Amino acid sequence: MTHKALFETTLALQGERLHFAAHSHHMWPDRVIEAHGEAAMLGARLLDRKWDKLFGELLPRLSERVARRLGWPDPSGLVFGANTHEFLVRLCSTLPRDRPWRILTSDAEFYAALRQFSSWQENGVALIEQIPAEPLATFSERMIEAIGRGGHDLVMFSKVFFNSGWVVDDVDALVEAVPDPQTLVLIDAYHGFNALPMDYSRVAKRAFVTAGGYKYAMAGEGACFLACPPGICPRPVQTGWLASFGSLASFDVHGKLNYGVDGSRFAGATLDPTGLMRLDAALGLLDEEGLDPKALHAWVGALQSRVVKALPESGPMSRVSLFPGPEVPDRGHFLCFREPKAGQLKEALDSLGVQTDVRRDRLRLGFSLYHDQADVDRLLELLAQARASIS
Ligand SMILES: Cc1ncc(COP(=O)(O)O)c(C=O)c1O
The missing domain is CATH 3.90.1150.10 (Aspartate Aminotransferase, domain 1)
Structure with a gap:
C-alpha cells in the first residue's frame, strides 16, 4: 500500500x-499546492472582502480541524499566527515587569524558544532554569520535581523533543504538578501535531499549546497556532489590531483596549493567510482520506x-x-x-x-x-x- x-x-x-x-x-x-494558488486567486476575486471569507469561514473550520487533533474542547480558543515564537513572546508579555521572570524549561527546546530564553537571560529580563532532557527516561520525574518547587512565571516544555524524538507522555502530570495558579504553562507540541494522537482535553483549562504547519501538518510555513485556555491572560501586553477584530467599530484610541474573549485575544497584526489556507487544505484532505x-x-x-x-x-x-x-x-x-x-x-x-x-x-x-x-x-x-x- x-x-x-x-x-x-x-x-x-x-x-x-x-x-x-x-x-x-x-x-x-498536491491539494496543498493548489490551495497556495487559490489563496492568491481569493484576493484577486474578492479583494478586501477576502477577509470576510477568511474570518467567517476558513478560520472557524480550521480551528475545528486543529482542535480535534489536539483534543481541545473549544475551537474558539485557537488563534493563528506566523510562527510559534510570536506566541511565546506575546504570552510572556503578560508577565510582571518589576523583576526578572522565572522560567522553567528543558534544555531540549527548539531554537526558537532556546534563543529567546538565552537573550532574555543575557539582558536581565528572565532567569532561566533548564532541566536536562537526558537521561530521557527520567525527564518527567525530574521536571515534575522542579515544577513542584513552584515560584515560576512560566513553565514550558515540548511534547516531543526535537533532538531525540522522545515523547513526553505524562503531560497531564506535568501540568498538574504546577502549584501556583498564576504560573503560565506552555506546551510546544510541534513535533507531535498531526503525527501522534494527542489529547489535551484534561489540561485545556490550564495550559497553552502551540504548534504549526511546517512539519507533520504538511502545510508549510506561516501557519502556526496557539490553543488558549479560557480566561488566562485576558489582556496580552504585546498586542496587535487583530486581537480586537470584533470590536474595531468601537475602537477608541484614548479608552481602555478591547480584547477578544476567545483565543483572538492573542492575535497579532495583519498576517498572510496563504499558509492557513494550505493548512486547512492539508487537514481537510487527511480528513477525507480517513x-x-x-x-x-x-x-x-x-x-x-x-x-x-x-x-x-x-x-x-x-x-x-x-x-x-x-x-x-x-x-x-x-x-x-x-x-x-x-x-x-x-x-x-x-x-x-x-x-x-x-x-x-x-x-x-x-x-x-x-x-x-x-x-x-x-x-x-x-x-x-x-x-x-x-x-
Ligand atoms: C519543537 C519545535 N518548536 C517550534 C518550532 C518552530 O518554531 P517557529 O515557528 O517559532 O519558527 C520547531 C521547528 O523546527 C520545533 O522543532
Whole structure:
C-alpha cells in the first residue's frame, strides 16, 4: 500500500531522490499546492472582502480541524499566527515587569524558544532554569520535581523533543504538578501535531499549546497556532489590531483596549493567510482520506520498525547509536542517531540521493505518508553504502 498519489507533483520533481527529512520540511500534498494558488486567486476575486471569507469561514473550520487533533474542547480558543515564537513572546508579555521572570524549561527546546530564553537571560529580563532532557527516561520525574518547587512565571516544555524524538507522555502530570495558579504553562507540541494522537482535553483549562504547519501538518510555513485556555491572560501586553477584530467599530484610541474573549485575544497584526489556507487544505484532505493522527502514527511506526529491525548491532547508524534506543516502543516521526561523524554521514547520504538532517551530533531520519516499504528498503541499502563510505 502507498499514499504517494497524494504527493504526485512533488514526488515527480524529486525523481529518484529519497526525502527522509519529513520531520523538518514536510512535502506538500498536491491539494496543498493548489490551495497556495487559490489563496492568491481569493484576493484577486474578492479583494478586501477576502477577509470576510477568511474570518467567517476558513478560520472557524480550521480551528475545528486543529482542535480535534489536539483534543481541545473549544475551537474558539485557537488563534493563528506566523510562527510559534510570536506566541511565546506575546504570552510572556503578560508577565510582571518589576523583576526578572522565572522560567522553567528543558534544555531540549527548539531554537526558537532556546534563543529567546538565552537573550532574555543575557539582558536581565528572565532567569532561566533548564532541566536536562537526558537521561530521557527520567525527564518527567525530574521536571515534575522542579515544577513542584513552584515560584515560576512560566513553565514550558515540548511534547516531543526535537533532538531525540522522545515523547513526553505524562503531560497531564506535568501540568498538574504546577502549584501556583498564576504560573503560565506552555506546551510546544510541534513535533507531535498531526503525527501522534494527542489529547489535551484534561489540561485545556490550564495550559497553552502551540504548534504549526511546517512539519507533520504538511502545510508549510506561516501557519502556526496557539490553543488558549479560557480566561488566562485576558489582556496580552504585546498586542496587535487583530486581537480586537470584533470590536474595531468601537475602537477608541484614548479608552481602555478591547480584547477578544476567545483565543483572538492573542492575535497579532495583519498576517498572510496563504499558509492557513494550505493548512486547512492539508487537514481537510487527511480528513477525507480517513488519515487521522492515529492512522498516520501507525503508518510511520511500521516504516520506522522496518528500519530499526534491519539496523546493524553496532557502528554508525546502528542499534547502539539509535537514540532513544530500539527498546523504546514509541517515538516521534523521526529516528535519531547519536553519531560522532553525523555531518559526514549526512553528506554521504546526500551524495547517494538521500536527504536527512543533522542537529549537532544527531542525525535525524524523518518518515511520513509519502514513504512506503519500497522506499524504506532502498533507504536501508543506501544506509549500508553510506556507512561503508565513511569507515
Ligand atoms: C519543537 C519545535 N518548536 C517550534 C518550532 C518552530 O518554531 P517557529 O515557528 O517559532 O519558527 C520547531 C521547528 O523546527 C520545533 O522543532
